[in-house]
Amino acid sequence: MRILGISAFYHDSAAALVEDGRIVAAAQEERFTRKKHDSGFPRHAVEYCLRERGGSLADVDHVAFYDKPFLKFERLLETYLAFAPRGFPSFSKALPLWLREKLFQKSLLKKQLKAYAPAYDWERRLLFTEHHQSHAASAFFASPFQEAVVLTMDGVGEWATTSVSLGTGHHLEMRKEIHFPHSLGLLYSAFTYYTGFKVNSGEYKVMGLAPYGEPKYAKLIFDHLIDLKDDGSFRLNLSYFDYCTGLRMTNRRFDDLFEAPPRQPDELLTQRHLDLAASIQLVTEEVVLRLTRALAAETGAENLCLAGGVALNCVANGKVLRDGRFKRVWIQPAAGDAGGALGAALCAYHVFRHQPRTPAAPLDAMHGAYLGPSFSQAEVESRLAKLGARFSTVTDDQLIETTVEALADGKAVGWFQGRMEFGPRALGARSILGDARSPTMQSLLNLKVKYRESFRPFAPSVLREDVAGWFDLDADSPYMLLMADVAKQHRREMTPAEQALFGIEKLHVPRSSIPAVTHVSYSARIQTVHWDTNPRYHTLLSAFKKRTSCPVIVNTSFNVAGRTRRAGRLKRTARLGWRRASVRDTAVPTGDPSPCCSNRPLRRSRESAERVPRGPVNLRRVLRDLRASAGRESRQGVSFPVKETP
Numbered sequence: 001m002r003i004l005g006i007s008a009f010y011h012d013s014a015a016a017l018v019e020d021g022r023i024v025a026a027a028q029e030e031r032f033t034r035k036k037h038d039s040g041f042p043r044h045a046v047e048y049c050l051r052e053r054g055g056s057l058a059d060v061d062h063v064a065f066y067d068k069p070f071l072k073f074e075r076l077l078e079t080y081l082a083f084a085p086r087g088f089p090s091f092s093k094a095l096p097l098w099l100r101e102k103l104f105q106k107s108l109l110k111k112q113l114k115a116y117a118p119a120y121d122w123e124r125r126l127l128f129t130e131h132h133q134s135h136a137a138s139a140f141f142a143s144p145f146q147e148a149v150v151l152t153m154d155g156v157g158e159w160a161t162t163s164v165s166l167g168t169g170h171h172l173e174m175r176k177e178i179h180f181p182h183s184l185g186l187l188y189s190a191f192t193y194y195t196g197f198k199v200n201s202g203e204y205k206v207m208g209l210a211p212y213g214e215p216k217y218a219k220l221i222f223d224h225l226i227d228l229k230d231d232g233s234f235r236l237n238l239s240y241f242d243y244c245t246g247l248r249m250t251n252r253r254f255d256d257l258f259e260a261p262p263r264q265p266d267e268l269l270t271q272r273h274l275d276l277a278a279s280i281q282l283v284t285e286e287v288v289l290r291l292t293r294a295l296a297a298e299t300g301a302e303n304l305c306l307a308g309g310v311a312l313n314c315v316a317n318g319k320v321l322r323d324g325r326f327k328r329v330w331i332q333p334a335a336g337d338a339g340g341a342l343g344a345a346l347c348a349y350h351v352f353r354h355q356p357r358t359p360a361a362p363l364d365a366m367h368g369a370y371l372g373p374s375f376s377q378a379e380v381e382s383r384l385a386k387l388g389a390r391f392s393t394v395t396d397d398q399l400i401e402t403t404v405e406a407l408a409d410g411k412a413v414g415w416f417q418g419r420m421e422f423g424p425r426a427l428g429a430r431s432i433l434g435d436a437r438s439p440t441m442q443s444l445l446n447l448k449v450k451y452r453e454s455f456r457p458f459a460p461s462v463l464r465e466d467v468a469g470w471f472d473l474d475a476d477s478p479y480m481l482l483m484a485d486v487a488k489q490h491r492r493e494m495t496p497a498e499q500a501l502f503g504i505e506k507l508h509v510p511r512s513s514i515p516a517v518t519h520v521s522y523s524a525r526i527q528t529v530h531w532d533t534n535p536r537y538h539t540l541l542s543a544f545k546k547r548t549s550c551p552v553i554v555n556t557s558f559n560v561a562g563r564t565r566r567a568g569r570l571k572r573t574a575r576l577g578w579r580r581a582s583v584r585d586t587a588v589p590t591g592d593p594s595p596c597c598s599n600r601p602l603r604r605s606r607e608s609a610e611r612v613p614r615g616p617v618n619l620r621r622v623l624r625d626l627r628a629s630a631g632r633e634s635r636q637g638v639s640f641p642v643k644e645t646p
């Protein structure tokens with residue numbers, strides 16, 4: 001049985017193919033189009049997935065979409081109605097787009113897919129999963145566990161922003177959720193916005209800045225912005241945020257609390273911004289730890305799976321692992337919305353079609369996340385020749401030898417081999433490599449190769465068998481999603497003068513014998529390299545260790561500031577707290593329905609005129625009709641009978 005999963009129309013569009021329960025292909029659209037976070041229909045990714053197994057869409061048993069557009073639209077309407085008349089400008093901006101495209105995503109999807117299989121029976125074969133159900137399925141069914149607690153956290157899906165489910169065999173039972181607008185992901189994004197970075201992509205920068213600051217504002221955040229309970233459930237104080245009603249994340253009251261307006265993107269970073277980053281990072285870690293501790297106590301489970309955008313916070317993940325409440329922690333490498341495509345396909349196969357799990361490889365079912373396109377020697381040579389590149393061909397042994405010498409010589413090396421990674425991290429298939437022992441490698445790569453901020457840290461690849469000797473970690477971390485400290489014997493203590501330095505001045509102080517991958521806090525975002533999943537990269541690291549006695553190298557992506565790497569081209573170089581998952585209602589205050597607003601004619605753009613009803617629109621009636629018509633796609637109970645399956 002073949003299932004094609006698709007995520008699209010929000011951000012990070014992707015496609016994934018599951019065949020008889022095995023993950024056979026997955027790719028993100030941005031890798032083909034070079035549009036970062038490309039949100040369009042993932043045409044290239046779909047075509048690649050179909051090509052990978054040599055079939056057409058007609059050979060696919062089901063197409064599964066990663067969320068439910070009707071439920072999302074319901075959230076938009078209910079949020080507006082709850083806050084009306086506040087928020088009308090942003091609502092009126094969003095509504096035409098929803099009416100034009102998003103509300104009719106099912107038709108849009110069918111239209112796009114019909115080009116590949118005109119006679120396909122869409123009524124029977126097109127399935128929809130809920131957003132957090134997709135995240136949860138991508139984490140549990142791809143993990144090595146037969147039983148696990150699954151925690152998903154992100155900005156927002158339809159309503160859920162945090163969810164807990166229990167996985168057993170091929171069953172995945174959603175237990176409880178926290179609903180919009182109370183969202184850990186949106187809280188982090190609010191600080192991303194406030195510190196002058198782009199929401200949805202700048203969160204990594206905030207995490208990277210945090211070690212340079214002091215968490216001076218954490219108490220202020222706990223006192224004013226978030227009401228955190230012992231079980232990790234939380235409620236945000238919405239009077240400080242504008243994301244429900246405006247086009248900004250935070251508002252004037254937020255500015256007053258932190259005594260300054262948001263930083264502009266081109267404004268200089270100051271110690272205050274570093275302290276803000278450290279503060280929100282600490283708060284996030286505390287929320288995640290309370291959640292995982294409560295879940296461990298509540299369920300007695302030994303295994304934890306994580307997914308959703310917040311699960312890309314490797315510092316928090318590392319703390320969860322070290323906390324020891326769960327014996328093993330597994331994080332979906334494509335934890336963001338691209339992974340929803342994979343989750344939707346896995347969910348359709350196991351949950352909707354009741355198919356058993358196929359035993360995963362010892363590590364997991366992700367094949368090292370090497371699920372994207374690969375290219376033959378002839379294809380690569382032909383492409384290089386077309387580009388007029390000067391090149392020579394070498395044997396595998398020569399390749400390893402030459403690369404090791406270049407690395408040891410302090411050079412940055414472009415490394416392109418095998419199948420492309422699925423997920424945001426470069427894992428030794430499309431990577432820029434460097435010598436981790438070099439004290440100048442971090443700023444050299446940042447400023448001369450990646451054209452990005454000098455504080456941005458780099459991550460190490462280390463042989464799995466050597467990880468415990470170099471880091472305070474003795475576990476698999478194949479996807480660079482766990483942070484751990486450099487082992488004591490490899491650290492270099494700072495002199496009193498160096499200790500007196502502030503914030504980013506510490507960047508140039510070497511902290512260990514592998515300074516290029518050691519953050520200011522002695523930590524590192526680790527990728528363990530395994531022979532089973534990437535033998536050539538493992539061989540390279542082994543040869544580098546033989547040459548230098550160091551089994552660690554710098555590994556970073558081909559991304560340069562503002563652009564993404566390409567798949568097919570060689571580059572030169574609760575109302576409050578928890579709610580039962582079966583109860584779908586809103587956490588938004590109900591608000592006073594204002595006739596002047598709910599009956600106000602909506603402003604129409606020319607493009608949307610065809611779809612937008614003419615004359616006054618009664619939004620409450622739209623919502624009622626919407627619920628009635630979306631009944632089939634709405635969640636009906638804890639077992640998610642999303643749609644009758646054939």
Ligand SMILES: [Fe+2]
Pocket residue numbers: 131135154155156157308309336337
């Ligand atoms: Fe998500």
